[in-house]
Amino acid sequence: MNLAYxxxxxxxxxxxxxxxxxxxxxxxxVGRGYNRMEALQDATAHAEIVAxxxxxxxxxxxxxxxxxMYVTLEPCLMCLGAILQARIGVLVYGAPDPRLGALTSHRxxxxxxxxxxxxxxxxxxxxxxxxxxxxKSFFEKIRKKS
Numbered sequence: 001m002n003l004a005y006x007x008x009x010x011x012x013x014x015x016x017x018x019x020x021x022x023x024x025x026x027x028x029x030v031g032r033g034y035n036r037m038e039a040l041q042d043a044t045a046h047a048e049i050v051a052x053x054x055x056x057x058x059x060x061x062x063x064x065x066x067x068x069m070y071v072t073l074e075p076c077l078m079c080l081g082a083i084l085q086a087r088i089g090v091l092v093y094g095a096p097d098p099r100l101g102a103l104t105s106h107r108x109x110x111x112x113x114x115x116x117x118x119x120x121x122x123x124x125x126x127x128x129x130x131x132x133x134x135x136k137s138f139f140e141k142i143r144k145k146s
Contacts, residue, residue, distance in 0.1 A: 001094060001126045004070040007034040007047065008134055014039060018134045021051035021071040023064065023088070030067065031055025047071060048079040052086050064088045072131040074101030074124065080108060084116045091120040094131035 007020025011034035023031035033050025037043060048071055056062045068090040075083060075093065080102040083091060093103070102108045104124055113119040 001070045001072070001092060003029070003032070004047075004072050005094075005127055005130060005134075007032055008072045008131065011035045011047070012134060012138055018138050019047040019071065019073045021047035021069060023051050023055040023067050023069050025055075025059065025064075025067045030058045044078065046076065046079050047073075048075055049082050052082055052088075056086070062086055068092060069120075070126075072127065073097050073135070074103055074105060076100040077102040077106075077108060080112065083120060084112055084118075087118070088120050090123070092123045092126055094124075094126055095128045095135065096124065 004020045004022040007022065008018040011020060012018035016035040016038050020034045021032065022029060031051040031054035033047045033054055035047050036045040036050055048069065051069065052064070055064055055067060065087040067088050069083065069088050070092045072094045074095065074097040076097065096104050098105045103122055109119055
């Protein structure tokens with residue numbers, strides 16, 4: 001999770017909402033990403049989706065069932081859909097997202113599991129305090145500029 005947090009710091013340095021993601025397979029990093037929505041002017045350029053694209057490219061497959069994703073913020077509904085499509089086996093996230101989170105904050109698991117026939121193992125709260133502090137600091141700076 002510390003390496004996902006380092007990705008979030010990259011996003012922050014670039015003026016992006018500081019969310020970072022990392023995908024690991026058998027102890028090896030196969031994909032990493034951070035929010036790039038502003039830089040790419042792409043609403044889908046969330047950290048999770050960038051990391052899934054990187055992992056799929058490095059492994060030569062979009063089937064990531066034997067992979068673990070680490071992400072600093074609870075995934076939104078769009079990212080949960082991408083995680084399910086990629087068949088990621090384990091999802092570990094840091095801070096909850098009360099507004100847009102699709103796992104703890106808004107429970108889509110039952111519906112998604114029924115539709116897909118599977119759902120990743122989920123662990124939450126890992127480095128949640130650090131991730132929340134980074135997000136809070138980022139948004140405080142944005143509000144001060146406004």
